[in-house]
Amino acid sequence: MAGRAKRVSFPLPAFFMMGGRGLQSFLRGHMRNRPCGTGMTGKGKGMDGMTGMPSGFSPASLSSPSSAPGKRQVTLKSPIDCVGHGLHSGAPARLRLIPAAPGTGIVFRRTDLGFDIPAAFDNVTDTRLCTLLTAPDCPDAHVGTVEHLMAALAAQGIDNLLIEIDGPEVPILDGSAAPFMFLIDCAGIEEQSESRLSIKILKPVRVEVGNAFAELHPAESGFSLSLSIEFDAAAIGRQALTMTMDTDNFRHDLASARTFTMAKEIEAMRAAGLARGGSLDNAIVVDGDQVLNPEGLRMPDEFVRHKLLDVVGDLAMAGHPLIGRFVGHRTGHALNNRLLHALLSDASAWQTVSANTMDWLSAA
Template sequence: MHQRSIKNPISVIGVGLHSGCRVSLTLKPAKADQGITFVRTDLPNTPAIQCHPFLINDTRLSSTLVDEAGVRVGTIEHLMSAFACYGIDNIIVELSAPEIPIMDGSSNSFLYLLSQAEIIDQNAKKKYIRIKEPIEVVEPDKWVKFTPFDGYKVKLSIDFGNHPLFKPENNSCEIDFSKQSYVDEISRARTFCFVRDIESMRNNGLGLGGNLNNALVLDGDAILNEGGLRFDDEFVRHKILDAIGDLYIVGHQVIGGFEGYKSGHAVNNKLLRKLLSHPDSWEYVTYDDPEEVPQSFHYVR
């Protein structure tokens, strides 16, 4: 399998979920082995940040890159999730504000942008990270882990107590990407919030661009969005979307299983950092024969 980028630049304008800033986003082709680079075109000297788990230095309701100079690129997880879906290895992301636009709160719009830009294979082998040994992060009320698996699967569970909108049968979801499609099963699941939390969020400079067009809003036992949910278990499916994006910050597809209970951006990042700090638990692999590549990574899914 070969590395991937896009053939043509493509742009979109939107709003940042937390900053409320209007932002122009442009995706541009990048050379093989260049990785995923974010460029702040609104700042002097247009600083660039290479995507890396150790630069995720703000995880308040999103995954935000912050470099040593304090340059920020916020809420990257939905875009990264789309990159993971199509196996994008090398791309330049230019933005005119400190945050990726939220679009409709899912990754579906980013998949559309990538398809319109035309995804291309490059003349370099794709490197995968294969999990060799289980590795986990356990906190008092949550946990996440990688396990060896010949493919890619994600299983997450959420827990919001006895809240009437979170029915027990819809609080857990497992997706095996050798059998199920990210596009069909995950990409349309939207971010969500509670009305009771909005004032506190905004007092802390978060959620300033949120509205019913880019987030599910829950008020007691009611969903305020017209049309309601896209899936009965949309909440946990969005957590899977987030986790896939958070994990792709490592810059490579993971051959393995990921499982978690009440996962979030902070604990997902801790798992990546722990993984990279334990090199005996994983290895890079490449393939000469496409037939040897696990079915989970046969695009486009």
């Protein structure tokens, strides 16, 4: 933990519907810094003065190796920073990821308020278009849009981390988990002395609202996810995806999938105090059968992939990796959180087990 943190900063993009160059053209035109692994990963190597993501980052660059251990708890090797702005608040935010001791868990620290907020399912207090955590002892201390970062941490097997943030929302960056995966790759991961525990699902658990549902089912080992979505917009329609969760699958199948919204809903969201920092640089905007982003989609079914990314981030609030099978249809942040409440409030539905034999990360 010694030495200055590496720092990565992101520009403030234009608002929704105003176009924009997109992350890729920004990177091509403005990155003059060395790539990850070239003088950036040693202790004490600062990144002061950086004005954007290190060269070498793109959604397609996420093939760098990651060896998330499966038997022991894991933290980062060194601190790393990034600077961006919130999707909904529009507020500038500096995020610092700091290695933490075994048993700490994932903890957000509002440095401007002086409160710690554990990333726990029962600290989730708002699920309108994002997942928002609130400090148990201070209702005014909260941090929103945590799900993309939480998904990346879960996928890389990070058990213990202090996340310092000087504002109310995690930076949206490009709207996916890819930049967070890149930051973790740059910082490196370190196995710790204590064993990791997992939560094994013992019986089916289901929550539903209307025709939307989310379920957890038992499995002997590992964790798999199956999700279907259905939207009136022809550009999305009905999409479905099933995958086995491990670090490589997340990296290649989910990490670069971006958040999305409907063009017709933007003004209503802003009137509700949401999407103030949204742009075509950090979200897909859909208008009927059209995708308004000039670069189009990163993959044909990017929408269901992003929804599955959100599921991974929301389920990470359980505090330990899950062993079982997730099945969902038209689920969102609220239903994902309700699923964890239903699971963990029923002592007969789960048990903690040693990760030595049953952690999905052991295969990563």
